[in-house]
Amino acid sequence: MEIVLMVAGICLFLMMIPIMLRIIIGPTAIDRIVAVNIIGTKTAVLLIIIGALFDNVSMFVDFAIAYAALNFLGSLAASRYFNRTRPAYGKGSSMEAKGS
Amino acid sequence: MDDILNILSVILIFSGLIFFMGASVGLIRFPDFYTRMHAAGKGDTLSTILITAGMAAQVLSHFDVVSLFVAIKIVAIAVLIMLTSPTSTHLLMKAGYDDGIEPFTNSGKGGIIELGGPFIKSDQLDDIDSKVKKKGPSKKKSSSKKKSVTEKNSS
Amino acid sequence: MKIFGLIAVLVVGALLLSATSDFPDWRDKDSPANESPVSSFYIEKTEKLTKVPNMVTAVLADYRSYDTMFETVVIFIAGIGIIAVLRNFDGPNSSSIKRENNDEGGGLLARFTCSLILPFIQIFALYVVAHGHHSPGGGFQGGVMLGASYILAALAFGLSKAKDIFSERRTMIFAAVGIFIYVGWGVLCLLFGKEFLNYEALDPILPGDAKMARSHSMLIVEIGVAFTVTAIMFSMYSNLSTRGRLSKGL
16 A cells, blocks of 8 residues: 555656646746646645655644645735736727726 | 455545646646646646545545544545635636736637736726826737736836 | 856755755664754653653743743744834825725635635634644644634735734734733743743642643643734734735735
């Protein structure tokens, strides 16, 4: 069973590498934040797997809950921030389409 | 009983890994922001729930009181992520749409304006309108330019 | 310029990774940290003397409680410093602006999700504070979680709504009360005729024997730390995100 968990953890880590690549190359800032959000979620899962590998899940599960909760806080703050910086965009064509 | 739970946990963990591989490949391969959000939001949430459920079954396989509480906590993580991950995906998508990120089309155009434009609230319309008239047509191509213009305006 | 930053990051990362091979092994008896008599004293005697299984909490809140007390004071001073630098009393007063135009929050979905998960985050934060004796946790971590829950409320429901629950006056009172609990508990030990923060002196007023008194006192001290950290976290957020005006949220 340990081997299965080890393989699962290593697979999780390897699949995070493309997401890290998205953090580096991501064209917009929100792309990067989405990638960070996914890595945060998966880190919480990885913490549980690491806890099972160390035979101490009851300790690591607390970290995982805290990590998952704070991860949501980060993405919510980022979305609020980018919602505020609204572009004055497209010379009024969208405004005419929408009316007032 | 223990063997059943072990096998169940292995199946759940590896199906979760398959879904996460979908999310990972989609995030790196899809052409624009919106399709990437599609891959990210769905695959991430489902794979997290599956892997945490598998870990809960794994913990329960040697049953006692402590492992029961730990399993309840792991299920709580799954529920927490099931609630928060779609919400944060939705909010980030909305932020990107309001930010004016252009969707990908085959013809290369057909931007966000034709789709109805960013959701600009009606009380802010006059404010933005006057600024647009003062500035003239703003740059359309690069999003970083747009953002800098916006920050200047908003501050 | 970016490429130099990348090279610097790679070189430093490679150096740090190469240093990990010199680390002592997992559960190594002869690692340098185990050479001094102090660490073996903590490992062997902590549970016997204080009835606390988690020796990190025991060292933090009992053996080195002077250190933790002044750490709490440092956090308090940091919060006061941020208020002194950033707080802007000239801007429009938050009470004069209409509530609706103030800060609309993060939208319907964010509000609904936060109303579902906020109670659980707060309960978990209190659990982290109270369960610090048996699992990793304690006043600082639980305080950060509790402060983060108020920040989450401020992000989802708007800063004005969060300030109805946790106003500026209340944050500063809470921060001061936390330090008062900590220092007052030390002074209480003085009044019972032993040293400052020597919890064994409080045996007469706490249930259990002298060792349990140390365990209970740690809990009370951690609660004091949690008060201060929670209040200062929220105060820092509300000052930083509104440039000190406390009127318009992020």
